[in-house]
Amino acid sequence: MEILVMAGQLILGLSILVGLHELGHLLAAKAFGMRVEQYFIGFPPKVWSIRRGGTEYGLGAVPLGGFVKISGMIDESLDTEQMKAEPQPWEFRAKPAWQRLIVMLGGIIVNIITGIIIFVAITYKNGDTFLSVNDAKYGIVAHELAQQIGLRTGDKIVAINGKPFNNFNDVLSSDVLLGNNSTYTVNRAGEQVVVELPNDLVDKFSDKKSAPKFIEPIMPFEVGELMKGMSAEKSGMKPGDRILSVNNQPTQYFHEVQQIINANKGKAVAINVQRANQVKTLNVAVSPEGTIGFYPKSLLKLTTVNFTLGESLVRGTERAFSVIFDNIKGFGKIFRGEVSASKALSGPIGIAQNLFGGIWVWDRFWFVTGLLSMALAFMNALPIPALDGGHSVLLLYEMVSGRKPSDRFLEAAQRVGMVILLGLMAFAIFNDVFKAFY
Incomplete structure (x- = not known):
């Protein structure tokens, strides 16, 4: 069930972000009078489509992606037949370079706006709850x-x-x-x-x-939620119990309980708990993994700060852009050899496992979606052929030099970019599988 929840969150989150990203390209293209032939969320084979205003809108069977096909543009479809004819007024290639640049940046801009909106909304709704240094008084x-x-x-x-x-x-x-x-x-x-x-x-x-x-x-603590069918519940432990000792060793903090239980894997331990004004002794079996089946409820005092809408706009925007800055720092560490690329980079499996998790929590879902929106904007801005950033670099060259790269060069760059992207995707997926089992 957890796998289905992780997959569902990943597919929904990426579908929202990819749909908005491609919508940014579509709206910019239509605003400049370009003909948009297709707008799809997901890759072929086609599941469903409808045609409106000369554009086919549809859903593909492979959910982790999407695309917009603009007339007169060399894109991932590598459909070059139309490029042999004379440019038409409604085609991408017939428009001024500055308009084409805005179209290419449209998806990145929409992803940045989406990420900012999500982080501002989360900040305004939840504020900031944290443990202050003064309240972490036990070290x-x-x-x-x-x-x-x-x-x-x-x-x-x-x-x-x-x-x-x-x-x-x-x-x-x-x-x-x-x-x-x-x-x-x-x-x-x-x-x-x-x-x-x-x-x-x-x-x-x-x-x-x-x-x-x-x-x-x-962390001083008391027993919180019990896991169904685990030994803590079977022994009669109750939420709110305070664990006083394990095997006659006094315990005040959660890590002390963990250490003793972990040292008794596969054995039974005697746990003294205080419940109201009574002390009860429970015989609890420890699993081979060193657990007994309860979540601790921290007794440390947390601080909550709420923000006005104006403050949330500032803090939410800062949090959104910090994702991009962190990505830049992370890539810097990879290039300097301080971080292994095989450990740092994740594909869809790693994102689902490490970020979304196996329990559907809407606050976490939207936080991760906002994070991915900013990360998607950053990745698409990289100057790799076939990505928006690669197209934008060529357009900037055209604007500065006054010379447009030939269609043959653009086709070759697109092919090279596709090979790079497919290689990176294959590496990320293989890396996810390897890390999951080794």
Whole structure:
């Protein structure tokens, strides 16, 4: 069922974004009097279509994409027959270069506008809920990856890159993970210690074995939701229980419970819980994976800040464009060899698994869709033949030099671009499958 939910979210999200992207091309082309022959969401074979105003609108059977076919334009269809005839007034090639450039940028512009609208709406609706540094007063849990760079459980991070901060989430922000020579300043038993982060730290986050194991706040907790049919529920554990000890070892924080349970995989443990004014002892079987089947409910105080519409416009726009800036930083790390491309790049399978997840949560769906909208705009702006950015570079050359590239050159560039894109797509899908099983 989780696979269906992940696939459904991915298909819906990409269909919305691709549909809007291609709509940007269509509207710009029609505004300049160009004939748009086809507008499709999805790739052939055709599932359904209808013709309106000289344009065929339809749905393709392969949902991860779409296209607009504009008369007189060499595109991914590589239909060059019409290019042999004299240019007609309604064709793409007959229009001024500046109009053709706007048509090519239409999809990117619409994706950017879509991403901004989504992030502004999310910011206005939900505000910002976070754990402040002052409320993360018990320090951090340093997992193996954190310990490797010099952090210790109980450290309190008081500055990032030498600057104080308020939001605990900032310790894992893109400025830290995608930046260079980042540092944490920690309070360790009253002493100030500077911990340097390696520039390839984000590469280790791409490893599925260590990605979730870095740092988290030390968390007092009570038992939250129980998993149906798991041993915690069978033992009589209830939401709201406070775990006092496991196998007579006192526990106050969630990571302490995790450590003891993980050390008793496949065994039974005695858990003392406080329920109202009573203390009960429960015998709970630990799974071979080291779980008993409950979600912790944090007792750390969270801070919520709400924003006016004007503030949401500013913050939402900043959040949207931060996706593009983060992509630029990420590509920079790949080119410098600090991040492995095989770990950093994901295809549709990786996006569905790592971003959407197996539970349909509308807030998360729209957040990921907004993120993908900005990422799609960035990727399409890359100067690769067959992408909007590649077409735009050639049009800018024409505008500056006054010389239009020949149709033969444009056809060759389109073929090369298609080979590059198909190769990247094949690499991303193979990489997703490899990471899922190895």
